[in-house]
Amino acid sequence: MKLRKFIPYIFLAPAFSIFLIFIIYPGVLGFIVSMYRTPYSFGQSVFVGFNNYLSIFETTSFLDALLRTFLFSLLVVPTIYCFSLGLALLMTSPSVKAKSVLRVFFFLPSVLSGVITALIWDWMLNYDFGFLNNLFTVLGLRNLPFLLNPTYAFLSLVLIMSWAASGFFMVIFIAGIQSIPQELYEAAEIDGASTFEKFTFITLPMLKPTSILVIILSTIQSMQLFDIPFVLTGGGPGESTTFAVEKVYNTAFINLNMGLASAMSFILFLVFLTIGILQFKVSREGQFLA
Amino acid sequence: MKRVFVILSVLLVAVMFVAFSQQITLTFAYFTDGPDLPVIQSLIAQYEQLHPDVKINLLNIPYSDYAQKLSTMIQGGTPPDIARAGDIIPYQDVALNIAPYITSFTGESVEEWVKNHSGFTSMEYWYDTRHEVLGIPWDAGAHALFYNKDEFAKADITAPSTTPWTWAQWESAMEKIVNSGAAKYALTYEKTSYRWSNLLYQAGGQIWNENGQCVINNPEGVRALSFFVSLFRKNLIPESVWVGNTPAFSYFQNGLASMFYSGTWMIPELMQKGTVNFKWGVMPLPMDKVNAVMTGPKVILGFKSTKYPKQVAEFMLWLTSKPILTQWCQKLGAIPANHQLLQEGIDYGNPELNSVMQIILTDLNKGTQVQGNWPANFERDWIVGNTAVITQTYYPRLVQDIVNAISGTMTPQQALNDVASYFNQQMANLKTSSK
Structure with a gap:
């Protein structure tokens, strides 16, 4: 009888161990490292309390990267939402043929690694070697500095990230759309509702839980973005596409300042945690998790 | 016989075990x-x-x-x-x-x-x-300037083999290459602070002085950066390498740039069959006030x-x-x-x-950056002491400010002032923290 009481814990143990070893332990260790000044030459670290945290706020560099990350999320999340919802509507529309093939086609970008995505888009957008600019040259048009102008580079990344992520969220939306009872649409048709009215008064409200999930996941994904800008733009031009995670990477592995990088990571963790809690709170109010 | 074979096998295994356990x-x-x-x-x-x-x-x-x-x-x-x-x-x-x-x-x-x-x-x-x-x-490795012999012939330019070009001669050759249509760009230049600083030393500049103060923004430094930026303004160097993230070598390899500012480490790759489909050569680095060739x-x-x-x-x-x-x-x-x-x-x-x-x-x-005979300023900048630690730790700031000057968001003087002030600040922090 006593053993039965422990069975759930035994089943939980493997997952919990992984969580403990790979998430909690490095997290605690990271927090400890953030309290130390780690010399460039890997010598003896010196305890400095919260000095690393203070030095983050003394210079604007990390905060700029953080603000840039927020701005990026603010642009990319609605874009992903619109793209993936639009694709899901198309993929569930009775008038579209060969849906299975198209679904695979649209889903493919989300299985590519960030590095491959970045290389593909470099071949498309590069100023001298890119497909688009070569096409412009053939058409007698001027080359566009997609990755050389700070604004263009930033917007290019918004589109690339949306392209890469929309397929995955499309699948989630398709599941959401397919779970909407058909009776609602039939009743609306009897009442003479147009396609647009059916979308705004039935589809969108019924997709609220799915929408919240998509927004939460895409926000987290966009704020953690690292590989695509790292390979495609190297964080440039200037620092226009250097996001928070890349800033942490540069501090740790280029400036070799592990203490400061750990402090930045911890601040990032707190920011992500706050956003996560806020979003879950909103989703609870929307009865999403009820 | 069978027994002997078994004994020998056991002995062999034992010898191998001992050998491997000692490895x-x-x-x-x-x-x-x-x-x-x-x-x-x-x-x-x-x-x-x-x-x-x-x-x-x-x-x-x-x-x-x-x-x-x-x-x-x-x-x-x-x-x-x-x-x-x-x-x-x-x-x-x-x-x-x-x-x-x-x-x-x-x-x-x-x-x-x-x-x-x-x-x-x-x-x-x-x-x-x-x-x-x-x-x-x-x-x-030593910095080296490679060139595409076919494109040089097309532009009717003879590369120097012993005496280096002056910057002015080098620039006029670059203009000739682009104007003759031999290549889209004349030069592709690797995006590293170390590679750029070769121009700094050629102009007679330095990053740190003997008192441990960053003086990269002195007139020689500004001259080096202004010259570099002017090559971009005249479209002689592709912006994509410095402002973007395109590897410099891809321009040379594809015949889009006639010269490639890199180093001797590229020689084995260039000598491999199929890396480039043109004849290539190497020439002395150009010089301004000083004939400086950096090595590392x-x-x-x-x-x-x-x-x-x-x-x-x-x-x-x-x-x-x-x-x-x-x-x-x-x-x-x-x-x-x-x-x-x-x-x-x-x-x-x-x-x-x-x-x-x-x-x-x-x-x-x-050159003055001769092996075994580096001048003190170069050693201070890159090899020894806290000054070298700062340069090697915070070089991304130098690259970033060079990019700022190329993209026009800063003048060369402003860009180097920013580097100097940042490096000096980091030096002050280093001194405070080591007390």
Whole structure:
């Protein structure tokens, strides 16, 4: 009888161990490292309390990267939402043929690694070697500095990230759309509702839980973005596409300042945690998790 | 008969067991610099044959991940036994002092060996200041200017082979290349602060003065950056390399740029069949006030934490010994970081490679950044002391500000003022934290 009481814990143990070893332990260790000044030459670290945290706020560099990350999320999340919802509507529309093939086609970008995505888009957008600019040259048009102008580079990344992520969220939306009872649409048709009215008064409200999930996941994904800008733009031009995670990477592995990088990571963790809690709170109010 | 066979088999297994149990494994963290992997593998095989009790486990890490992987290993308390590195400075507190093993391996006193071996002053510096030998300079790369012979012929330009071009002559040749339509761009220039600073030294500038103050924003520095920026403004260099993230070599390789400012480490790759489909050559670096050719040795170092310091030291000393280093340099077209070999010269055993190396070495010997004879300002900037630590730690700021000047968000003077103020601030922080 006593053993039965422990069975759930035994089943939980493997997952919990992984969580403990790979998430909690490095997290605690990271927090400890953030309290130390780690010399460039890997010598003896010196305890400095919260000095690393203070030095983050003394210079604007990390905060700029953080603000840039927020701005990026603010642009990319609605874009992903619109793209993936639009694709899901198309993929569930009775008038579209060969849906299975198209679904695979649209889903493919989300299985590519960030590095491959970045290389593909470099071949498309590069100023001298890119497909688009070569096409412009053939058409007698001027080359566009997609990755050389700070604004263009930033917007290019918004589109690339949306392209890469929309397929995955499309699948989630398709599941959401397919779970909407058909009776609602039939009743609306009897009442003479147009396609647009059916979308705004039935589809969108019924997709609220799915929408919240998509927004939460895409926000987290966009704020953690690292590989695509790292390979495609190297964080440039200037620092226009250097996001928070890349800033942490540069501090740790280029400036070799592990203490400061750990402090930045911890601040990032707190920011992500706050956003996560806020979003879950909103989703609870929307009865999403009820 | 059967019994004898069984006994012999058991004996053989026992001997093998004893042999293997006595074999030690040394982990060697390595990054490739051109097509050198088969060469290092064959040298390791040679060493293992000579020392059956030692196995070298080569960890080949891509260069782009190298600093991250190595620093993570060190921070995690599991550094390799041996590593290839671009510099000793970052590892000075964890590097193994091999001085106690030098005499027994080489038969020379440590002082004698340091003097004979060191083709570059960094090893002498560490020995003079700390009485330690923390790493051995292995081979060296020198900055080099490659050119596409076909495109030069098309533009009707003769590349200099002995006397360097002045900046003005170089620029006018670049204009001629672009205007003649021989190539879209005249020059592709690698995006690193080290590569750019060759222009700084040619202009007579420096990053730090003898009082430890960053003076990169002096008139010489501004002249170097203004000249560099002007080449972009005239569309002679592709912006995509510096403002974007496109590798400089791709422009040269595809015939889009006629000249490539890089270094000797590119020679083995260029000599490989199929890398480029045109005839290429090398020319002396251009000069402004000064004929400066920058070099930089790669070092091999051991780590204090190794269980086998003697074997680590012996492998390092063997790998950088004259006969082995000669093999290495001959196969890769490298410049040895060994004083005696530099004096004697190396026959690369290949007429094409010999002629290319001849131009580079002649230029190097004429320049002020000569091997074993670096001027104090260059050493301060990159090799020794806190000034070098700041340059090597915060060089991304210099790259970023050069990009700011190229993209027009800062003037060259503003860009270098920003670098100077940032570097000086970091120096002040370093001094405060080390008190």
